[in-house]
Amino acid sequence: MRRRRYTSDLTRQQFKRIEALLPACKAGGRPRKVEMYEVVCAILYVLQNGCTWRNLPHDFPAWQTVYGYFRRFQRDGTWEAVNRFLLRRTRKKAGRNPEPSAGILDAQTVRCTPQAGLRGVDAGKKTNGRKRHIVVDTLGLLLVVFVTAGSVQDRVGAPILLGSLAKRFPQLRYIWADGGYSGELVAWAKQVLSWVVEIVKGVAGQRGFVVLPRRWVVERTLAWFTRSRRLTRDYEGLPETTEAWFYLANIRLMLRRLEPAP
Template identity: 50%
Template sequence: MSDGAWRYLKPPLPESLVGRPRQLSLRQVLNAILYVLKTGCQWRQLPREFPHWTAVYYYFYRWSCNGTWRRLHDLLRSRLRQKLGRHKHPTAGCLDSQSVKGTATPGVRGYDAAKSVNGRKRHLLVDTLGLLLVAWVTVASVQDRDGARLLLRHLPGSCKKLRKIWVDGGYSGRLVQWTAECFKFCLTVVLRPKETRGFTLLPRRRVVERTLGWLNHSRRLSKTYERLIRTDEAWIYIAMTRIMVNRLA
């Protein structure tokens, strides 16, 4: 982590208010967590240059439970949008899902018959810049429309200005009407032209596909290695935090 990136990450991190004074360097702890994210190694295989793996995992697990990763991610997204001349609350976004294979690690999972994937499914809502707004992880057997309902029911306050969300044909049907009745924004289905063959670049749809490609650069996210769905979501927010803080720095 560069000095510029650390200047953005250090102020929002929670301070230790009880117990004995902290002896570990939070910068080294974050470097270790980012090392696990990028390389996909096990916690016990962290190099000796980092703090002991139990201390690193303690901070990762604690910040996953109390929502620190998500709050840090939302703060950096607002700052990056303002730096690019945008309002901190987006008015439009794009929604899509990604099925990821599971491993031998025990945990809930399902089978996506459409893509022949046994694992979990990531439902992502991003803004027009490709920055993550909400991540919701389910088993792979959950349909895209059902996963979108779960995601839209848990939108944070940063999505209060949303007016339009672009989706693909898998979200068409009753979901469009349900969204119009329950929320202030509408779902716009972007369909592929019937007369075209092969790859076609659809307008607005490439934004969320590019975000899914960014996540694939982290080996920890190439498959689902986690027992808990909450941990899967935490890794997604950490990966996007890493991308945004590098842009800010």
């Protein structure tokens, strides 16, 4: 008997887009008995609803199995690889060059739950938690994410993030960022990466929220992702786990663009 569909589920057509990208069974191991479609839907259920693994509905595979696949694909880089693959397909469908040449950089600080590990106080936001440093393309699609303690300044985390970005997207040449990244980062990016980092400054006398050129794109992406309850706070013991959830949130977003649900 087939289970009833959850709103977090992928359609079968959406799953076909990534099925071949998921690693096969280990050589010499037991045949895989679980259906990978159900495993991926269960992982997205946790992402969307923010529940603990042990509280997965019983019509999904056993939570230990689902969690095991999530961790395995996190450690071997599968989620990030699927994100890069779909990114190129989504950009091509939107009439863009599959390889991005420009991006927008920003960071978001969120509170940690009591069990989360690494943390620090963001003095500017007066928040004790973690900071998510991200770069998105001009469509708002996630290119790369790097999670640190909240006490790490934006301009300190940015060189690590941009260095990782340069390896994955060699055609990138231009980055927009806010005033928190001004100073040495601009010169470093020019000298080391041959990139232009343009600082988008706020409007003089600005009070309250104002939509700023280019910066609104990355802020919109962060808003998209925090609609997933697993990302409203940081529940994870390891920063790498939070990064995996970011890639999964972006994967789901791109699949819905590539294969809209009927």
